[in-house]
Amino acid sequence: MQPFVIAPSILSADFARLGEEVDNVLAAGADFVHFDVMDNHYVPNLTIGPMVCAALRKYGVTAPIDAHLMVSPVDRIVGDFIEAGATYITFHPEASLHVDRSLQLIREGGCKSGLVFNPATPLDVLEYVMDKVDMILLMSVNPGFGGQKFIPGTLDKLRKARALIDASGRDIRLEIDGGVNVNNIREIAAAGADTFVAGSAIFNAPDYKEVIEKMRAELALARP
Numbered sequence: 001m002q003p004f005v006i007a008p009s010i011l012s013a014d015f016a017r018l019g020e021e022v023d024n025v026l027a028a029g030a031d032f033v034h035f036d037v038m039d040n041h042y043v044p045n046l047t048i049g050p051m052v053c054a055a056l057r058k059y060g061v062t063a064p065i066d067a068h069l070m071v072s073p074v075d076r077i078v079g080d081f082i083e084a085g086a087t088y089i090t091f092h093p094e095a096s097l098h099v100d101r102s103l104q105l106i107r108e109g110g111c112k113s114g115l116v117f118n119p120a121t122p123l124d125v126l127e128y129v130m131d132k133v134d135m136i137l138l139m140s141v142n143p144g145f146g147g148q149k150f151i152p153g154t155l156d157k158l159r160k161a162r163a164l165i166d167a168s169g170r171d172i173r174l175e176i177d178g179g180v181n182v183n184n185i186r187e188i189a190a191a192g193a194d195t196f197v198a199g200s201a202i203f204n205a206p207d208y209k210e211v212i213e214k215m216r217a218e219l220a221l222a223r224p
């Protein structure tokens with residue numbers, strides 16, 4: 001299993017001070033920057049795009065940027081995120097007409113690729129593209145908004161995804177996104193996740209370092 005990674009979702013950051021917020025959360029011990037891209041079409045909300053990703057790189061952010069695309073269509077924006085300096089580019093299979101091609105585009109651009117599964121979306125498609133994904137992201141809320149409650153049924157789905165990854169013998173990250181906090185992160189890790197997105201739990205806290213340290217302490221208990 002891969003080392004644990006904490007990926008704060010900047011969806012809950014103060015957008016007016018985004019560079020500073022990203023600096024602060026990385027200084028507080030975060031590993032990745034989770035970058036939620038919403039198009040008011042695939043999901044009922046509108047956020048940030050490749051220009052903001054490029055601006056963060058220009059500002060000096062060197063940490064991996066984990067671009068979670070909640071957009072449809074997918075392919076036409078993938079190239080822009082490659083250019084903008086994204087590290088991971090993940091998308092929802094139902095948002096792409098040609099899932100295999102979208103995954104190829106991401107890897108051909110030198111980025112790591114991933115598929116995102118909504119709470120009620122089955123994992124079936126993975127059977128055909130396991131060799132083309134670097135990350136599997138399970139949504140533990142319905143996509144579109146931060147600050148929602150973790151859907152408990154996701155724990156079983158995590159166990160299924162973990163079994164698929166282990167059986168494949170491949171180096172694939174298993175990421176969880178939605179409603180992750182200090183109180184549930186240990187259970188989520190025990191179910192097989194190794195990469196944890198947390199937006200409101202980190203950015204709504206007065207001390208980012210304290211929350212991230214508490215999360216790491218819980219993770220250490222999940223995998224002693």
Ligand SMILES: O=C(CO)[C@H](O)[C@H](O)COP(=O)(O)O
Pocket residue numbers: 009011012034036068070141142143144145146147148177178179180197198199200201
């Ligand atoms: O993809 C997302 C929503 O679609 C966000 O990454 C997610 O909701 C994180 O926010 P929180 O930790 O507050 O649930």
Ligand SMILES: [Fe+2]
Pocket residue numbers: 009034035036068177197
């Ligand atoms: Fe996300």
